[in-house]
Amino acid sequence: MGTVGTGVDGVDGERRQLINVAYRLLGSVTEAEDAVQDAYARWYGLSRARREEIVSPGAWLTTVTGRICLDLLGSARARRERYVGAWLPEPLPDRTEWNHAGAAGPGDPADQIVLDESVSMAFLVVLDSMTPAERVAFVLHDVFRYPFAEIAGVLDRTPAACKQLASSARRRVTAAPGPAPAPEAGRADVVRHVKEAWQTRDIAALVGLLDPAAVMTADGGGLVGAVLRPVEGGARIAQYMAAIADRAPGLELLERTVNGTPGLVALRDGAVATVAAFDVRDDVVTRIWVIRNPEKLRPWAPENPEN
Incomplete structure (x- = not known):
């Protein structure tokens, strides 16, 4: 509009x-x-x-x-x-992490939203209940x-x-579980280790980074491939992530803030294909929310990410 x-x-x-x-x-x-x-x-x-x-x-x-x-x-x-x-x-990006020449600029509604705990993915999911x-x-x-x-x-x-x-x-x-008690740097370290283990298909390392009762939920909206039901259990999530890595060669993973907390963004041919938000407690991931529905990724594009 x-x-x-x-x-x-x-x-x-x-x-x-x-x-x-x-x-x-x-x-x-x-x-x-x-x-x-x-x-x-x-x-x-x-x-x-x-x-x-x-x-x-x-x-x-x-x-x-x-x-x-x-x-x-x-x-x-x-x-x-x-x-x-x-x-x-x-999901909401932190525009300070992106070189988005050609994007909507400061008038973009996403740029006007304050990134605090009340927009974390964990909190928004509770609000939706x-x-x-x-x-x-x-x-x-x-x-x-x-x-x-x-x-x-x-x-x-x-x-x-x-x-x-x-x-x-x-x-x-x-x-619901309260806000992640880990400091920002600690959460970022865990997400970074998840990225590294995912890239190397190191299932054992992924399992070690995931809570045994972890849950991963994906949203493709029927427009792109995504698991339709939550994947439960750290071992199952690790195996699923490794299988996805094998089926999607050429993806580039970036560490980026998602709704004010450390997350990951997957690029395909320079375009944002997936945004993942994490809930981290006691140095392990307890929840992963994966957004792949392209209609929900519009605030992330057009972008030119800086590594």
Whole structure:
């Protein structure tokens, strides 16, 4: 979609915050951008007199964006019933690691998203297990600190009901494994060792780097080859990775930040073909999320990676 021009009422300064909210609600850069564009279109569709009556345009835009995201989350559940294989959030690059001449530049929505723990793949996957209302209440309150009185306007429920939704969502987060306790450098070292073992087809080394109960989930969306069900167990994952390496000669692996944490990117003929995110605990990998659906790799291209 095109970019809304700078308005005389100065509301375009809210765009970065809205993109950050919408991505955490939807797990998709593309859908987040569309939701924010829709909210701005509704704002500029109001008469000037009506816009001047609104005390806080930012709050109005947040409410409208939240409602749009809520509707999208509801319809997404139906769409995912028809999705081929597992559905994973759209991965985010760290643009500082790429020489992306010719890419969209600082106006690219992916560049506006703050890479913190609330966009880690592990956290987004937990968010995706929530009901749409739980997710909206939790993200707006616990991540962005909006008061329940404002969230009530998004969900069309009482503040007390919104508080209960956020509490229920919080229990889901608590029940899931917490943020990886290893320091960033330690996680990067483990991912680097995985890369080296994968490149040399060293199954024994891979098994040693993977938790015995590790799980690998892949998302090809039915558009490219990907295992349709999660691969469970470190030994099975290692064997699967070695088999993939044998079947896909010529892939180039790069260590790159994925959603704010160390990950790997696989290039084929210079184009990003696969993005992998990792959860590392106690110096072993416990979860691997592999995104191969080309529609979800658009924020990573066009790129010219620097080794």
